[in-house]
Amino acid sequence: xxxxxxxxxxxxxxxxxxxxxxxxxxxxxxxxxxxxxxxxxxxxxxxxxxxxxxxxxxxxxxxxxxxxxxxxxxxxxxxxxxxxxxxxxxxxxxxxxxxxxxxxxxxxxxxxxxxxxxxxxxxxxxxxxxxxxxxxxxxxxxxxxxxxxxxxxxxxxxxxxxxxxxxxxxxxxxxxxxxxxxxxxxxxxxxxxxxxxxxxxxxxxxxxxxxx
Ligand SMILES: O=C[C@H](O)[C@H](O)[C@H](O)COP(=O)(O)O
Numbered sequence: 001x002x003x004x005x006x007x008x009x010x011x012x013x014x015x016x017x018x019x020x021x022x023x024x025x026x027x028x029x030x031x032x033x034x035x036x037x038x039x040x041x042x043x044x045x046x047x048x049x050x051x052x053x054x055x056x057x058x059x060x061x062x063x064x065x066x067x068x069x070x071x072x073x074x075x076x077x078x079x080x081x082x083x084x085x086x087x088x089x090x091x092x093x094x095x096x097x098x099x100x101x102x103x104x105x106x107x108x109x110x111x112x113x114x115x116x117x118x119x120x121x122x123x124x125x126x127x128x129x130x131x132x133x134x135x136x137x138x139x140x141x142x143x144x145x146x147x148x149x150x151x152x153x154x155x156x157x158x159x160x161x162x163x164x165x166x167x168x169x170x171x172x173x174x175x176x177x178x179x180x181x182x183x184x185x186x187x188x189x190x191x192x193x194x195x196x197x198x199x200x201x202x203x204x205x206x207x208x209x210x211x212x
Contacts, residue, residue, distance in 0.1 A: 007212075008117075025077070029056060038060070083118055093204065144193055148191045
């Protein structure tokens with residue numbers, strides 16, 4: 001029986017085949033992506049440059065000798081590789097367990113394809129079933145957004161000791177089964193004070209690689 005880490009490595013290695021020469025690569029964040037970054041040296045060519053979705057991924061990319069560009073320096077990216085906390089068979093995801101959801105959504109939005117890399121524990125029928133939904137919120141709106149999320153049927157919990165790369169806070173919404181990801185992503189985004197939420201429906205995965 002393979003361990004979760006072995007599965008992560010397997011799927012991260014599989015994603016290498018979607019990386020082509022002479023491209024700027026979009027790179028997400030989290031433990032699976034970390035493994036992916038550390039496998040990039042196995043490619044028969046050197047990755048020119050990358051746009052990273054978190055400061056941590058920026059540091060890891062630099063540590064393996066890859067130049068990091070700011071998202072403002074590119075118009076679009078051919079491919080974005082990232083993990084997820086939950087993924088459905090349609091490619092809808094929840095993300096943000098590492099609080100990087102907003103930057104991940106920005107980089108995903110300028111990418112032509114999104115290759116999602118997960119191990120089998122991330123597969124769900126409905127989003128919200130196994131993972132509380134992260135919502136990035138401007139600090140002064142914490143209580144107002146919490147009340148609004150409660151009205152939507154969720155149970156928001158303030159994530160302790162967590163400030164995002166953008167200087168904001170995270171509310172993790174528990175007990176929140178998401179039946180219509182497209183509508184719910186928009187509804188939550190419309191609450192004043194919400195920067196973004198961890199539902200990736202508009203920017204869903206083009207292809208999901210699952211290590212079984
Ligand atoms: O903010 C974090 C990201 O959305 C990650 O991509 C997600 O939490 C999955 O991370 P991991 O590969 O560590 O399970």
